[in-house]
Amino acid sequence: MFRYSHQLQFSAKPEKPDALYAMKVQELIGGQFGEMTVMMQYLFQGFNCRMPGKYKDMIMDIGTEEIGHVEMLTTMVARLLEGAPAEVTEKAVATNPVLAAVIGGQNPHHAIVAGGGAMPTNSQGVPWNAGYIVASGNLLTDFRSNVAAEAQSRLQTSRLYGMTDDPGVKAMLQFNLARDTFHQQQWLLGIQQLVDDGLADVLEDSRGSEEDQQQNHTFWSFSLDGSAAGEGRWASGTALVGDQPIEYLPEPAFLTDDDGLLPPPDPELFSTYDGDQGPGTPGDAAGARVQGAKNVATKIKDALT
Incomplete structure (x- = not known):
């Protein structure tokens, strides 16, 4: 069960609106290595962890923190969009065409779809994808994925940090950079703990x-x-x-004489084929079902003998 507090983990108050920068911040929210990814990644790793105690609690702690980071960034986007596009753009157009062009780079989805708020997308408006997350049930491989995710997230945050001079934005990003620094260490130390506890080797070596x-x-x-x-x-x-x-x-030898040739295609599939491998065998869904039944029967027979 989660409990919600209205207070953010850290301040998300820009000094002034900046619609173009708001679009850039979307990458830190819904990009492949954004906070939505690590939030969902850690939560599903924690939900699926089969060992009550320090490992599950640690994973859930950091996953819960990432929920707060998503809220901080979405709050920042909404505040960067305050007064945009109408008020800010109107003043910019009246005083500085170059600035107007920059502000004109606002993501139209912010105004049209989200009503001046953030979205679960990357900076180009591509929706966040659950396929970004890794939650395998194996803590060693998951923790290694987590180190990489935090490193990529921190790198992107660092790049965005250099794209603004807003002190309020910089203050929040400084906090985020620090948390990503420790989170990388947290997962690396988690890997060491797994090794020390005899739950994993240095690398994944099952079988x-x-x-x-x-x-x-x-x-x-x-x-x-x-x-x-x-x-x-x-x-x-x-x-x-x-x-x-x-x-x-330096000059590895082939370990097989397999030339990789494919079998002749089913003629009913109309693949391009010159006949060099002989005629193809017609097949259909019914044939596939029959073959499947034969495979099951063979397995049962093998198990009984």
Whole structure:
């Protein structure tokens, strides 16, 4: 259960309206690496966490904080749009055509769709997409995704910081930059805690005993004109998992004679085909169902023998 407080986590008061900058701030709200993404990402990770205690509580704490960050940014957008487009644009047009052109860059959706408010979109008006979030149920892989999300979010905030001279906007962005700095550390420390608690290795290695033991410590280089990649730590020394030395392959050999040829197409699908692979086998939905039934029967038979 969430409880709502009217008080923001930090002030969101610009010194003056700026409709064009309001459009830019939309990226920090509904962009791929905006606050809506990390908010939903952390909340779903927390909802799906199967370990009551410090991990679930930490994830939910930061997810809840991100709800507040979305509100701060939407409040900032509404205040940057105050008086726009009519009042601000009218004064600008009357005094400075260049300034009028800048203010004319306002996102029309702010006025037409949102009535002078923020939207769950990026700076170009593209709606936020739930496909942006990562919530796999594996805390190691999720925490690594969270570090990257916070880093990208902070980078974009830093870029926006340099695009305004409004002290009120800068003050809020300074706060956001600081929170993104610590959130990166929070997830990195979370990864270390998982390792210390014996819940994860340095990297995701589920079914590690079943993987190709020769290829889990080799670097394949595919440059025909020479590559400097072999100079990096990733191409020499000991692998991070296990005691195997990293093997650098400047001219890796093919490991198969599979030429990747596709089977002849179903003639009823009318794919472009010259007949080199022989005639295709006609198929239809009924045939697919029959094959599916055969597959099930085979699995049951195998399980009983």
